[in-house]
Amino acid sequence: MSDPAKPVRIAILGPGTVGSEVVRLLSEQGPDLAARVGAPLELAGVYVRDTSKDRGPHLPATVLTSDASALVAGADVVVELMGGIEPARTLILEAIAGGASVVTANKALLAAHGPELYEAADAANVDLYFEAAVAGAIPLVRPVRESLAGDHITRILGIVNGTTNYILDEMTRRGLSYDVALKQAQELGYAEADPTADVEGHDAAAKAAILASLAFHQRVALEDVYCEGISAITAEDVIAARETDQVIKLLAIAERTPEGVAVRVHPALVPSDHPLAGVHGAFNAVFIEAESAGGLMFYGQGAGGTPTASAVLGDLVSVARHRANGGKGPRESHYAVHDVLPIEAALTRYCVRMAVEDRPGVLSAVAEVFAQHGVGIEIVRQVPGQTHAGLILSTYAAPERDLRATVEGLRRSDAVAAVKSVLRIEGE
């Protein structure tokens, strides 16, 4: 055990909103943090590319440096908030090699290079913490890898992207079209000028890979995550969902079945009385099913400088406690060897909305297509139309490959004028 009065030196990489909030809180809450850690936390410096630029009152020029390697070499804990792959990856590896522990919020880096970083941290016997990488302020990494370490997680259903939840929630609650809701999200700063990473599900996919790795104790790579975004969701889909007491949410899903592990991101119909259906605006929530614990839900702000800084500081306190008092957090747990299943093998339910010819025998022809592929129909709803009748079918759970073949069959059927939308049903 080192001298408890010796300060723990913190290097911060990245001067963005999260970084400057972390610096502010380190300074304003110094005595509290020192009492909780058992040693003072001392800011060693903040790495920025351009030290001449004004960074606001919390980042005075005196704390800035453009020499990242020197900063990292002199630190006990390195907090990486730069985002992106490089130079974040190289600097984290430098920090670990130099014996520093690391706190990062970089989901893209962990999803792409997690194993390399975890192994380096393990070899150097330092901590690598990353609570802020998944669902911002919501404690999730620690509950999943520590609180539930004596349980078997069977399923995770998460709303882990605030931008898409905001867009879908506005479409649901105010009847907006996708384009109008996206534009509004951009004006309010919830969506970026190029919204691709959010609306196409890439951001959620990186978080799904991290959560699945933690939950199932094995490595799940970003390439293992099937990913569909929300840009094809229409106001008509939202109305059809409401009529059947459902809402549309972009879900990150990780499931463990007897056949293996399946991880996917896509929009889905969720029953209105499911806890996730009540998650509004840009909030995040993750619903976890575990064999012994049953259903658990974690809810809160998934983004934003101050909420994310809360998660970073929580990690910083844990890691600094280990520096001051000895010990180390859990290492990567990747002993399990379940097959990672392709999306075609996932068991899902579909809701298929189509325009059909308005004549006798059509329902029978449509039902025949489902029967050919062994997909059971649970509910059929006919909706009167103008040139064509509307038909909405919900299936029982079936392998995705059979459902896809069914939809292909429907598109080819003479009875079907158009397959208007296909949405999976989750959370029942």
Added chain:
Amino acid sequence: MSDPAKPVRIAILGPGTVGSEVVRLLSEQGPDLAARVGAPLELAGVYVRDTSKDRGPHLPATVLTSDASALVAGADVVVELMGGIEPARTLILEAIAGGASVVTANKALLAAHGPELYEAADAANVDLYFEAAVAGAIPLVRPVRESLAGDHITRILGIVNGTTNYILDEMTRRGLSYDVALKQAQELGYAEADPTADVEGHDAAAKAAILASLAFHQRVALEDVYCEGISAITAEDVIAARETDQVIKLLAIAERTPEGVAVRVHPALVPSDHPLAGVHGAFNAVFIEAESAGGLMFYGQGAGGTPTASAVLGDLVSVARHRANGGKGPRESHYAVHDVLPIEAALTRYCVRMAVEDRPGVLSAVAEVFAQHGVGIEIVRQVPGQTHAGLILSTYAAPERDLRATVEGLRRSDAVAAVKSVLRIEGE
């Protein structure tokens, strides 16, 4: 670091539903737990008072012992699931003195003797974990004392007693009277034959004391917790709540204000769109407000053998990891010295429902009573009645002592026939 292959020996005190579930899971999930800990977990034995009684298939006679001290002396980790103060307290102190780490689910013991146990564990440099003592399966202790260690928690609003939430939810959703809902809870096993500890709020008060201590980094004793139960709640109260888009919940509340810390348990009106309003049946949920993180909610099963065993095993894995790999969890954090405020100083809002004389000037007489005590009225609703008119008033936030004096004044007023109910309003 000790030899990773050396088993960690687990002693279990208490053969109840949680204890037998822990034994079952230890046996069925042996290889998984060993992989997560880095060493096998070995059952040293289960303490029972009467070893001749049949304890079911998971507790064969071979694992039972009636010699608690010998069992504790030979264990690396002692899991205390007996409940009550003695002999649990003495056995935990024996375990700590002998160098064992301790996992307990005993909220009553922690609320009454926490500081003594925490200090003993600290002095012996062993772990004392207690996730299962608050809200069963829901990860709450670890998130509050670790994930939020870099934040300032300002308020906790928790539904932490499943029995009372079940009773209130049945009253709300099915219009039952308190007595019928209680009887139903007893028949279903949600309430005990003597329901006092649950319905009078004592169980929730113990959990509130533990949560407040963790959240505010100072000791909060059970005696510091103001406590009111739900046995006076009527079907009429529930209907009046619904008419104003509110529901009645028994809340454990811990608040930090500039004046100090206030901790209380009482039924309260909660807006229907608050996340806590959607917590049904015997489920638990805890809403936490922190300066940086904002609002967070944790939801799940708060009781039951298997869910509670999940929380116990999570702690067991953490504590055993420290045994196998070195390190130690966070010690008790009690550096803060906020005043613990009496209930009279708490700032709350009241909803007062009364029967008043049906004549002109009554509202003005009633309003005068509020004004005399400096309590602002936000909303007045008149309800036609038979012999008397009904009047429902909601106040602005005011010190509890002023609200109480106002209610006393109302009871003495000629204009008021009866004060029918007084409920606090929370969660806005």
